[in-house]
C-alpha cells in the first residue's frame with residue numbers, strides 16, 4: 735500500500751511500523767546568531783522537520799531542574815534531536831555570558847525529564863571550522879592503529895558537546911558506541927540530513943545515554 739505522505743502525515747508519524755526511513759524526527763536547532771544563514775538554509779532548503787524557536791532570554795530561577803524543564807517545555811517541546819551548529823563563535827572559551835543561551839539549550843537537550851526524554855545531539859561543523867576540528871589522523875602509541883584526530887576542546891565547542899562526544903573511557907580510542915553526540919560536516923549533512931538526524935535519534939536508547947553529563 736502506498737501512502738501520500740503530505741495527506742497522511744499524522745498517521746505515518748503515529749504508526750512506527752510504516753516505512754521507518756520515511757519517519758522524520760523533529761529537530762531543534764541551537765546556533766549562534768552569526769550562523770543564522772545556515773539555520774535558515776536548513777529551514778528553507780532541506781527536508782528537515784524542525785521547531786523554529788531560540789532561547790533568547792534567561793529563565794529566571796535558582797532551581798536548575800526547573801530551568802531545564804522550562805526550556806524543554808517552552809522551547810524544545812516535542813523535538814527529539816538537537817542540531818548544534820558549530821561555527822567560529824561556538825566555543826567554551828568565549829565565556830558564559832557569550833554562550834549562555836547555547837549552553838542552556840544543549841543542557842536542556844541532554845536533560846532527561848519525566849515524560850520528556852533527552853534529545854539526541856547532532857553537531858554540524860561549518861566550513862569555516864572544518865580545518866580547526868578535523869586535524870587528520872595519528873598513529874596510536876598504545877595500539878599502533880590509526881586514529882582520527884579531532885579538536886573538540888574549549889577552543890572549538892562548548893563543553894556540553896565536547897564532553898558528551900568524548901565521554902571518558904579506559905582505552906586509547908573511541909568507538910561509535912562510546913559516543914553520545916554525533917558529529918559531521920556541513921557538506922555531509924546537506925547531502926543526507928535525515929541520515930545523521932536518525933543516528934542522533936537512535937543514541938537516546940543506547941547504553942551510552944546513561945553516561946551523558948548535562949552540565950559538564
Ligand SMILES: [Zn+2]
Nearest residue numbers: 874877906907
Ligand atoms: Zn589506539
